[in-house]
Amino acid sequence: MARRAQVPPSRVGLPDAGKRRTPGLRREEVALLAGVGVSWYTWIEQGRAENVSGEVLDSIARVLMLNDNQRLYLRHLAGVQANYPVPMTTPKAENLQPFVDNWSPNPAYIADHRWNVVIANEAARILLGIRSERYNVLEEFFTSKHVRAAYPAWEQIAPSVVARFRSRAAQHTGDKELQAMVEALASTSPRFAELWEQRDVMEDSCGPEYLTHPATDDLHFTRTALDFTQRIALRMTVYLPVPGTGTEAALRRLSHLTVTPGLDVMEEAR
Structure with missing residues (x-):
């Protein structure tokens, strides 16, 4: 009225x-x-x-x-569904840098609803091998040999990764670019295509994360996701060390490394 x-x-x-x-x-x-x-x-x-x-x-x-x-x-x-079909605005990446840097030395990155990394701190770049501006978490998980090597239990957690992504993607069913990305990945990765067809969904807010890096021992984290406003559909993911696992000390050792574009992760560690 x-x-x-x-x-x-x-x-x-x-x-x-x-x-x-x-x-x-x-x-x-x-x-x-x-x-x-x-x-x-x-x-x-x-x-x-x-x-x-x-x-x-x-x-x-x-x-x-x-x-x-x-x-x-x-x-x-x-009481009707009220999601933005496609995010309307995206802040400049440099304006988001303090959000992830404040979590250092813990790895942290911000990604959009397609899981494209918008910005990451140095710890996340080292741990996940982020070496370029174009880095998609889902695509790298299924296509990068370096990312696969970073996850000792890769085969066991792959279904949950896809289920978490499907839960996120369901909030943006009108995004044609997201649909095209899924179709392209399905044609590239048979394992992803198989898991995508299972249509499982899973909450993406937090969970355990077990990784390894050639310069350290095994790393045990609690992965926590923090959402920005729905209008920009960005999510910050922070890896918090599990107490008593030696992960905090390992992160301090990793902090002395730097990410060099184009350099193999094993070569860089050596």
Whole structure:
């Protein structure tokens, strides 16, 4: 009702004929322009309607000239799915650097909803072998021999990696680039294609992570994920050492290494 009162008839192509008892659009006009019945629209506005579809709410949002945040808020009020199909904005990578650097010497990186790494601290670059601006966590896991060597239990955890990614991807079903990425990886990695077809899903917020590096002993972490706003769909992943495993001391040793673009991880450790 508040928004309806703010939209002049002329803004939606209606004649602004004479004085009105109340400002803005009438209910009948919103219903007509949205393609719904007047009674149904009235019930929606009064909060009496049940099982309102997202399509109807989007039509009403269009008539009322709501932006994306307002449209999703309207969907939330009606209990309808309200995810951004594709993130609208992405901050500059350099602006995110302090978020990951503050976790040093613990490995930390920020990735988008496709699992492309946007920014990482030096510890994560060393541990995961991030040597270029184009680094996708899922693709590297299934196609990089270096990443595979970093996971002693690679075969055992591969199903959970795919299940975690599917859970994340389900929030962005309208992203064609994400769909293309999955199809390309499935054609490259038979193991990924097999696991993807199993359609398992798993929570991606936290879990154990067991890795190794040629310059240290085994590394035991608790992987923790922290989300930014849904609008930018970025997630920071932090590897926290498990106490009593020697991982903290190992990370201090790794901190003396540097990542050299194009250099093999084994050669660099040596």
